[in-house]
Amino acid sequence: MEKFTTLTSRAIPLAIENVDTDQIIPARFLKATDKQGFGDNVFRDWRFNEAGELNIDFNLNNQKYSGSILVAGDNFGCGSSREHAAWALVGYGFKVIVSSFFADIFKGNALNNGLLPVQVSEVFLKTLLDTVTNNPETQIEVNLEAQTIVISDSNISESFEIDAYKKTCMINGYDDIDYLLSKKEQIEAFEMSR
Amino acid sequence: MGKTLFDKVWDAHVVDSVQNGPQILYIDKHLIHEVTSPQAFNELEARGIPVFRPNQIVATADHNTPTLNQDLPIKDELSRKQLEQLSENCNKNDITLYELGHKYNGIVHVMAPELGITQPGMTMVCGDSHTSTHGAFGTIAFGIGTSQVAQVFASQCLLLSKPKSLRVTVNGKLKNGVLPKDVILYIISKLGTNSGTGYFCEYAGDVFENMSMEGRMTVCNMSIEMGARGGMIAPDETTFEYVKGREFAPKGQAFDKKIAYWKTLPTDADAVFDKEYYFDAADIEPMVTYGTNPGMGIKISETIPVDNNASFKKSLEYMNFEAGESLINKPINYVFIGSCTNSRIEDFRVAANFIKGKQKANNVTAWLVPGSKQVEAQIIEEGLKDIFDTAGFELRQPGCSACLAMNDDKIPQGEYCVSTSNRNFEGRQGQGSRTILASPLVAAATAVAGKIVDVTKDIETLELA
Numbered sequence: 109m110e111k112f113t114t115l116t117s118r119a120i121p122l123a124i125e126n127v128d129t130d131q132i133i134p135a136r137f138l139k140a141t142d143k144q145g146f147g148d149n150v151f152r153d154w155r156f157n158e159a160g161e162l163n164i165d166f167n168l169n170n171q172k173y174s175g176s177i178l179v180a181g182d183n184f185g186c187g188s189s190r191e192h193a194a195w196a197l198v199g200y201g202f203k204v205i206v207s208s209f210f211a212d213i214f215k216g217n218a219l220n221n222g223l224l225p226v227q228v229s230e231v232f233l234k235t236l237l238d239t240v241t242n243n244p245e246t247q248i249e250v251n252l253e254a255q256t257i258v259i260s261d262s263n264i265s266e267s268f269e270i271d272a273y274k275k276t277c278m279i280n281g282y283d284d285i286d287y288l289l290s291k292k293e294q295i296e297a298f299e300m301s302r
Numbered sequence: 303m304g305k306t307l308f309d310k311v312w313d314a315h316v317v318d319s320v321q322n323g324p325q326i327l328y329i330d331k332h333l334i335h336e337v338t339s340p341q342a343f344n345e346l347e348a349r350g351i352p353v354f355r356p357n358q359i360v361a362t363a364d365h366n367t368p369t370l371n372q373d374l375p376i377k378d379e380l381s382r383k384q385l386e387q388l389s390e391n392c393n394k395n396d397i398t399l400y401e402l403g404h405k406y407n408g409i410v411h412v413m414a415p416e417l418g419i420t421q422p423g424m425t426m427v428c429g430d431s432h433t434s435t436h437g438a439f440g441t442i443a444f445g446i447g448t449s450q451v452a453q454v455f456a457s458q459c460l461l462l463s464k465p466k467s468l469r470v471t472v473n474g475k476l477k478n479g480v481l482p483k484d485v486i487l488y489i490i491s492k493l494g495t496n497s498g499t500g501y502f503c504e505y506a507g508d509v510f511e512n513m514s515m516e517g518r519m520t521v522c523n524m525s526i527e528m529g530a531r532g533g534m535i536a537p538d539e540t541t542f543e544y545v546k547g548r549e550f551a552p553k554g555q556a557f558d559k560k561i562a563y564w565k566t567l568p569t570d571a572d573a574v575f576d577k578e579y580y581f582d583a584a585d586i587e588p589m590v591t592y593g594t595n596p597g598m599g600i601k602i603s604e605t606i607p608v609d610n611n612a613s614f615k616k617s618l619e620y621m622n623f624e625a626g627e628s629l630i631n632k633p634i635n636y637v638f639i640g641s642c643t644n645s646r647i648e649d650f651r652v653a654a655n656f657i658k659g660k661q662k663a664n665n666v667t668a669w670l671v672p673g674s675k676q677v678e679a680q681i682i683e684e685g686l687k688d689i690f691d692t693a694g695f696e697l698r699q700p701g702c703s704a705c706l707a708m709n710d711d712k713i714p715q716g717e718y719c720v721s722t723s724n725r726n727f728e729g730r731q732g733q734g735s736r737t738i739l740a741s742p743l744v745a746a747a748t749a750v751a752g753k754i755v756d757v758t759k760d761i762e763t764l765e766l767a
Contacts, residue, residue, distance in 0.1 A: 123612065124613055125611070125613035126495055126595050128595065128727045130725070130727040130728070130730055131727065131729075134729055135707060135730075138365075139366065139380035139381060141341065141344070141383070141387050142340070142341060142344060143341050153728065153729050153733060158715065158733075182496070183495060183499070183529070186496065186595070187527075187725060187727060188430075188706075188725075189338070189429060189430060189431040189446060189447055190337075190447075191429075191448040192448075209496055211496070211499055211529060212465075212499055212500060212531050213431060213447060213531070216447060216450070217448075217449065220447060220449035220450070221449070271323065272323055273320055273322070273323030273324055273461070283449065284450075284461045285349070285351070285452060285453050285456050288326065288453055288456060288457035288460075288461065289351070289456060291317070291318060291326060291459075294317055294318055294326075295328070295458065298328055299328075
């Protein structure tokens with residue numbers, strides 16, 4: 109897993125609520141048996157029209173917007189547990205997703221792939237969406253160590269919560285398997301005790 | 303202070319706690335299928351880690367399987383490869399697999415309970431969000447991502463922070479024609495799709511106590527649609543009766559010993575939940591959804607609400623519905639009875655009872671897809687297939703089918719489908735498809751009428767299974 113400490117980037121606004129993982133990566137693209145290539149099909153049916161042409165109304169295709177931060181509406185990542193959604197977002201180049209609420213399984217999947225879910229208040233989210241929509245060149249700074257998100261050239265910032273264990277994993281690029289394997293004796297003892 | 307059902311099962315599975323962090327939770331049963339496991343197997347192989355407890359893993363093929371000609375090689379190359387990969391991985395790692403055609407094959411959340419693999423008081427996981435289904439047995443069961451599938455392969459454990467507790471109580475008597483699917487669609491329509499996020503939900507009250515195991519599974523199945531990681535119902539005599547005698551259930555004295563333990567699991571009277579909701583059974587009616595998430599549901603006799611929210615408007619635009627409009631008399635060309643929500647024998651009995659002596663409307667393509675080979679056999683044995691055949695319905699072979707359309711069963715662009723599945727997301731049943739979630743009764747009535755009809759009108763006289 110790639111390490112994450114700080115990021116300063118422009119952001120792409122996606123002011124839609126309840127974005128489910130079927131939209132992030134539709135089921136027909138889940139037939140691959142490795143983790144590569146999902147980025148090409150992220151938000152496939154929103155990015156492309158029926159004829160397979162780019163839908164220029166969709167913000168990922170709008171040349172005004174760029175960056176490795178996606179700012180989405182409330183309840184991002186609901187629905188299917190498919191980790192392919194996190195692989196697709198990472199594959200496309202996103203490193204941070206900002207929303208006022210994340211679905212549980214998506215949040216876990218993101219964290220396990222070095223993609224930082226930054227949960228902010230509804231008020232901050234609205235400000236952030238308005239700012240990046242109207243001034244797409246605005247830089248957004250995300251600092252995992254300090255747990256802050258800052259809108260550059262303004263005094264507007266917010267701190268965000270993250271599980272202390274997961275924060276350590278993200279900063280160091282660790283994953284849970286190493287930790288669990290180090291506890292094997294304890295796990296075996298637990299099995300014997302039942 | 304007393305403990306909840308969830309506390310009791312969770313606490314019995316904690317191996318260790320990380321200081322200021324998550325806990326190591328032991329997993330009793332790990333279910334896998336072809337879509338979310340290959341990358342986990344690859345990861346283990348790349349890191350040279352063996353599968354720790356292959357005996358506690360059960361595999362099935364379900365998402366990609368065709369529902370016709372299952373004896374022939376699968377035409378779709380990618381689907382075929384994914385299934386082959388599952389077989390190879392299971393062979394290599396000594397994991398039991400019920401592949402396509404096996405008498406135990408079926409949708410993972412249908413075959414595991416019917417084989418007695420699912421038992422009260424367990425912890426169960428699967429790389430599939432509808433693993434919450436197994437909570438119907440008083441089991442902590444939840445969906446996980448592929449990285450977590452790899453973690454369970456490696457250690458039979460997961461690192462998790464204990465979720466908060468939520469209880470939904472529904473008391474009273476359900477009206478005739480109101481099915482478990484309506485109960486959960488009603489609850490989600492009232493609470494919204496993220497009300498359960500961060501929580502594990504317990505369903506309590508007369509309605510669930512009087513419900514069959516099939517019905518309880520339908521309810522728990524959709525817990526994820528309100529954001530909850532899982533839903534649970536306390537094990538009782540109905541649960542024990544269901545588990546008893548099944549293929550992999552404990553037998554004889556071992557079973558009696560288990561029952562004694564299972565009886566200690568229900569929530570203590572003085573236990574406190576972080577959040578509680580109460581509903582009255584009398585308020586629930588047959589439900590339909592009108593939007594693009596399962597929370598956008600109404601009683602079939604109601605009209606679509608009016609809302610100015612941009613996401614709400616986008617959703618109605620996708621469905622080509624207007625705020626304030628009724629869905630009654632909407633022509634529907636596709637009906638799907640199946641999916642891990644509603645593909646158990648009880649669902650087909652309800653449908654058959656309604657359909658008996660009637661004919662399917664000419665404009666409707668109706669797919670009846672059993673959840674497992676065993677359900678398929680039961681449908682034939684009980685004579686339901688004859689009813690379906692006579693009425694012009696097509697009984698297909700088991701699998702996930704048109705719930706998420708990873709196989710050939712896709713609803714065409716722009717078409718409406720009244721579906722007993724669990725998700726009405728954009729494109730869920732095929733690119734551009736429009737899904738209306740409903741119970742097997744509403745689905746059957748739609749197939750016969752060729753349009754959505756108000757089943758509440760006939761509710762008093764309906765004979766249900």
